[in-house]
Amino acid sequence: MINALSLAFPDSRPIGDPEPGEEVFLTPGISVVFRKAERFLSHGDDINRTVEFKSLEDDFAGSDSHVMVGVWCETEIPALKKKEGEKRNAFLLRKERYDGKFQVRRFLAKKDFVCQFTKGMKQEAFGNPATEISPPKPGKDHAAYMALLDLYRSLGIIDQRLARAIARTVLDLRPELLTDEHWPHLQRLILTLAADVHEVQRGIRQKKVAAPALIPLATDWIAGLPAADLRETHHGNLLTPDITTTTSAIDKIIVQDLAWVVSALLQLLELRRGVPAEGHLGALPAMIKYGVGSPAACYASSIGIHNRVTATALADNCPYPKPTFRQFLDWLSQLTTDEITTLTDPETARLLIRSTERRSPRATQAAILSGSGTFTCPLRGVRHSGNDFYLAQLPADTLLDLVRVPGNEADPNAIQVQHHGFFLGWIAREIARPLALALDEDPAPRIYAQLTTDARSIAQQNGADQLHVHNAVTLTITLAPR
Structure with a gap:
């Protein structure tokens, strides 16, 4: 000992x-x-x-x-x-x-x-x-x-070098480094402290990266440069023979070792020196891990958006100046299909439906994303359809038609429910959003809708007006692969 x-x-x-x-x-x-x-x-x-x-x-x-x-x-x-x-x-x-x-x-x-x-x-x-x-x-x-x-x-301790480094930090002498305008200087300071730790130095030797190159390499990685551009920019200090070994070196030295060491260092700064890990400082370990330059971009990466350019684009368009994770997810959940497509790509759009806590039930999301499964949802707008007396004639298990209405000004994800051309109502908005993406796919999965509620029985017992009650009529929707 x-x-x-x-x-x-x-x-x-x-x-x-x-x-x-x-x-x-x-x-x-x-x-x-x-x-x-x-x-x-x-x-x-x-x-x-x-x-x-x-x-x-x-x-x-x-x-x-x-x-x-x-x-x-x-x-x-x-x-x-x-x-x-x-x-x-x-x-x-x-x-x-x-x-x-x-x-x-x-x-x-x-x-x-x-x-x-x-x-x-x-x-x-x-x-x-x-x-x-x-x-x-x-x-x-x-x-x-x-x-x-x-x-x-x-x-949350690494070894004496970190303990010694924070015993009297530069932040004691220059507290202004914690302000937004000085963030690049603080980021470099933290990276420099972490780079001296044994675990990081060992990775540098193993992956044959020149020690002076680590800080600029990590800085450019956080700025979002692709691995190919990093290799071209830092080829003089990277002894890796090809892009594969370069990627491996970045993953080992930066994504794993440096991110872990910075996380431990921030714990020490908070516990020992009272420096709060907030904003960019608190997100720095995640920024190093994901290779993105803001907390919001980390949020996007953490829900599975591995394309760093896409994650950054989403973060840049978030209307909140300093969003929390919840605010970021709420903003994503309010984007229309067209907005998601503009900012991302079809694959990411499908991922966003799964990852942002939309109001769609999990069974709905699972069925739509897999293209196979069954879920239920309420029929809305029966009162305003003008055909409630027609609906009152339909028993349970009646097959229905789903018709996309992308030109609907109130909701571009709108989906009408019809029976032999008669308009009965709308798919609930929280379900219509992910379901619209499935209907818009080419080729789309086979999608069947039928009445779960026995509308005829309800109307006979209580009158057709009873069908106007919120969530009185329920549909069963089934997806099957083609």
Whole structure:
């Protein structure tokens, strides 16, 4: 443990051999407390871990509410032998139940503590007693170091370089960087801080990208440049032989590693320095992931619009200056079919119906998008059709005709419901929108409509006026592939 901490925090004073319960400061904002907890970590299911944990709680009982606590445990693998006739799976299950590691992990999880384990003892062969694992040479205990990194990640921390970078950030000296007009400078600052982290640097070496090229490459990626243009623009610093390897490098270094590191950095800025992750700053990890330059474009990408140009075009046309995700979806749901087609393409238009929370029921969306299925919807406008007495003669299961009326000024998605040429009413607006796209397809799927409601029976019992009641008449619509 001490070796791994010394590797992770080389600038801290030597840890030495700390006393139990002594708080050792590693870097501003991060400290560690060592405690012997043999009984708490012991194997077996007869340990009262609640009692054993009481003494350990004193280490952080007085901590402020914003202090995050992670638990790193050093233990050994239990030495159990198979019983005579015991099957392998039964033995492994018994061993897992006996292993204190799993019991401690469950115990701590219930108390909302993240934890990691590393081996402190190794089993010897031929019945010799277990021995302590000798400390390896400095920087060589990779298993312990990776366990520590995993613990950091669970807490939103990466390593000392990030902790040191935000100990006194440029934002303390230049708070104006948080304003919209200074966003390009702040974006570059965050990218520069993140680029120095080990995980990103390792990806740069693996994918053979010159380190100085990362920030301008990431900036152009966020600006929406296609991979081919990025390769042409930065070919001098990209050692990738073709567009395929260039795309692979962008995916590894920028989309995965850099986006993850920036996300962790923003958590630290908010938790440790009180810098709110809002607007462009809060959306930066998603902007890096999707390769788009605004929060609204991230919203579009997050609902499945993978064409970065299309996502950006939708974002640019959103009327809200700083839309929330809900506002963006609401705006999309109000676009007409013609507007969607103008801004996007037919494939994206179909996707928007599925992804933006339109008022259409899920069964309706699923049937229309797949071109196969059945759903029900209300018949509207019966009172104004002038043919309610004709409708009053029709029993349930009567087949009806659906007729598109794209020239309707009130709703270009309008769909009339007819029977042998007699106009009976309209498909409800919330259903007409996605259904109109299906009817307009070439070739369109087979679409059948029939009365679910027995209009004749209702009229006979209560009069034809009863058919005017909102949602009194229901249709069943079936789609089938051609």
